[in-house]
Amino acid sequence: MSRYAYVAGRYLPQAEAAVPIEDRGYQFADGVYEVIAVEDGRLIDAGPHLKRLDRSLNELRIPRPMGDRALGIVLRRVVALNRVRRGMVYLQISRGVAPRDHAFPREVQPQLVVTAKRLTLQPPHLVEAGVRVVTIPDLRWARCDIKSIALLPNVMGKQAAREAGAYEAWQIDRDGNVTEGTSSNAWIVTAGGSLVTRPAGNEILNGITRTVVLELVRELGLAFEQRAFSTAEALAAREAFLTSTTSHVLAVTRIDDMPVGDGVPGAFTKALRQRYLAHLAAGSGR
């Protein structure tokens, strides 16, 4: 089937959807984005995603192109036009179209682009065996808390992972600690059974799945700490996993070709994954 996109106020076949070459998203990476999961045709955790979108826009002082209600209508329309039952909706807002000049243009309208696509869940073998990650230096800028489209370092990192036969790359800061993956947050379960993930700060993007998982952990009454951890600590951990909107909760069983714990997905990770899938099911209205 043809896919449809929303661009410049219109719903168009995606093959015709284009932006002017002087869109600042294209010339300056001057924009932000969100990816929202779709289950049974419904947006999952749309509220937190749109709240984070607001925060990113505010940090860059890009005005919202429309309110939450109107934006929700556009998102749901694009999901419906693409007949997505399970998948994701992608939205991107740039500062707008203006003659090229670094500083903000005086009069400009923010540009909203929305696409949606079907996604299948991860292949069962990834869930059953867990995935491999490699570690790479974190080369990114100092404001990774803003979900901007300046994703070039993430592109290069993900490519490094792929070429190493890994699912993701964990980025390592100057102190030798893991910040996060190139499109996911990083977690470990220590030998002592405590869940550890890096606190939300300028060094990581505070994933919506991350915040949901933290809530689930609180509900379950499990021990957890928000602090930085090193590659060595991750390798000495009992379990490791990653979280993202499209990967959900996914066991990490090898880091730089060394096994984590027993080298198979652990009980903690499996339990959290099940709880997260239940959260998705509840959010979808099932």
Add this chain to the structure above:
Amino acid sequence: MSRYAYVAGRYLPQAEAAVPIEDRGYQFADGVYEVIAVEDGRLIDAGPHLKRLDRSLNELRIPRPMGDRALGIVLRRVVALNRVRRGMVYLQISRGVAPRDHAFPREVQPQLVVTAKRLTLQPPHLVEAGVRVVTIPDLRWARCDIKSIALLPNVMGKQAAREAGAYEAWQIDRDGNVTEGTSSNAWIVTAGGSLVTRPAGNEILNGITRTVVLELVRELGLAFEQRAFSTAEALAAREAFLTSTTSHVLAVTRIDDMPVGDGVPGAFTKALRQRYLAHLAAGSGR
């Protein structure tokens, strides 16, 4: 007059020039660019610009869309179509158009976009009085030597300068040293009469104007050092200036509202500016 752009292999009125929403330049800042000055209708220092373009592409492993000769033809054609005698030509190459996924697509054609526009020289009062800069923390990534379109930090920095009534923002690294401006290189002349600019490394974009000015300095037999310098050293300097393709050599007479030297453009800066303008004139064939 209408302006023309080159995009997707065609010369189009710029108002119609657009790129698909899944161009990776738009979704990932996965691309590079160059800005080349035009004098008397001729490209200035095209050779070094295209050599740097090659380097940026190689670092990101983006194939060249065409060879130097063909690219030169496109650049000159866009300059001619826009009837630019004095101005600039802008070129941008993205990795191409593909369904959104961080890692490199397997089969993708790099996308070239070229625009050109007329520019006047700086207003005489800027040249005569010099310009103000403000200092800001350098928030950028660790590979500023790649001329990528991931320019969001530069956008925010230039905007900070504009709101402070300044021409440019000088970015300060963790050690308190100046890296460069948001779209220009930074220089001082010490009280002892030595020219100082930061060496080309991962922390700065090695400006073509910067390399030309270094050559002119060598030809003049002047003392110079390539090393980092602090804001305090810049404020204690006899002169300061900035260089870029569109600003040429421009005196910096105030930093964070404090005067540099006498607070007026110095002899060294004026002499270099004249030599640089002569270089432009020679390059234009005049």
